[in-house]
Amino acid sequence: MESFIVRYRNLVVLLVVLVAQIVGLAVQVRRTNNGQSTLDPVDQKGVRLIRLWANAVISPPEQLIHSTKLGVVNLWTNYFALWSVRQQNQDLQKTIDRLRLEQASLLEDAKQGQRLQTMLGFEQKYIYTTIPAQVYGSAGSDRSHVFYIDKGSSDGLKPDMAVITADGIVGKVRDVFSHTAQVLEINDATSGAGVILESTRIRGILRGDALGRLAIVSIMADQRIQPGERVLTAGGDMVFPRGLAVGVVEKVVRDPDRDGFINVILKPAAHLDRLDEVMVITSTEPRFSTQQQQDLATSESEKGSEAAAIKDQAIKDQMKASEMMGEKLPGLTDPNLPADKQPLNDSTPPNSVPQPPQPLHPDRFSPSAATVTEVKPKETTKDDTETKPRTKSPSATAVAHPRNGAAQPEAAKPKTPAAPRRNP
């Protein structure tokens, strides 16, 4: 027996190694209720330990190479970028100022939308906290679309957190180690996400394929779906918040397995093949972040100061225009009066009633007498009733009578036609 093992030791070693690995594989695979095999969604303890060891061995040199590459690239690009950075900074500052004002109005709309959603009992998740992370490595095979980032559980990462870039969604955190994490890309065949077409509002499930393409699979054929339409996250998969960019429709193909269904091939919004930096959404909250609140306050204050400046300028322009108008209108200036007595500078309220001059010889028709003697008409005609002023004001009496002779009460009629007319 011993001689057999020695003689065929290479073959024996091969068989032992193969059997050990096959047993290890059998432990990892489960059979589902519908008879299909699948991998455990969560690694077992032993499997996770192997991944941890492999990551501990490969990650440090990989990160070293990656940081060296980044250092060289940064050194090179920053040298040339500094030539125009001042001008860019000024341009960007102007853009920021403009965007802040725009953001203020948009945030107001969003706030209103949130209030309405709250009233309707619908809680919408918004991105609250993100952690930036560097991509430093991958699985090294196109059969497994995963990559590694330099943030882990010590930074607050957990499995199933969404990973995005400014362009769109990238994937989700799959395995988390202490200082690194493995991210499953959305174009992997085992990945999935709920998506919605922006204009047609058709919902579907996003999948990857062996070639690393993105597709919304098995949706009912619909003529409205056209290339170029944007696709967003639907928010129902408990991973990605709603409304993030996924990609655009590239083409529509028939589902080879099901008649009447189609697959929509997408062009991803994020550059999945050339990722350097990503953001991990660590929490979503139905409210604005502190930073957004600060931005809102800043933009509001800027908007307020700008409005006040505009108002001051308008008042100055108005005053200047009235001065020019006053100079051009001769009736408003009296050359015989000093400057402070000019009508334009008269501070008397314009609507005040002027007092009539006192008569030299007051009689019962004079205004002062009318205040003492109450005028009581003996008889009034119908016309008189309709037109007679019912006021006892002296000025009203004095002014109204001469202008409306028919309305004069008999007791107040002058005896002579040459009765003096009081003209204030």
Next chain:
Amino acid sequence: MSWFGNDSRRDVEVHRYPLLIYVLLPLAALVLQAWLPRIIGPYIWFDLPLVVTIYFALGRRNPMQGTLLGMAMGLFEDALSHRAIGINGLAKTIAGFLAGSVGIRIEVDNQTIRLLLGFALSWLSSAIYLFVNRFLLGLPMEWNWLTELFRAVGNTLIVLVLFPLLDRMQVRD
């Protein structure tokens, strides 16, 4: 059957290397295999761990060493992916064993033979990967033979460049 385990018939030179090469070269292959796809994008038409496995198995002319090295490289690759651990391990174990076994029988310093072996073992590795994944485990998997052809060609080109460079690191008596 005798060539499966009898290394008493080895009458050709066994390549020897400094200890550091045995450690650093596989490690560098694994690190570069994981890092380069971030640089060159989706066209990962090479398998550096497989190439290194073939090189050491051929040069050492030892099926057992080829088996163990192939297993280690494959398991590392599997561990870095999100798939089951052992699929690449099985493929590279068999590839390493065959390369070591062939190294006993034929002259492997010939560049043409190296190229042919590199191409053939690359195909074999892909075929074993597909067999284990789809038929042994029953896992759903899409497959594109054209990609595997490109990968085999890529590995062959790397063999063409890398093997002569690594030969210079041999320890010669």
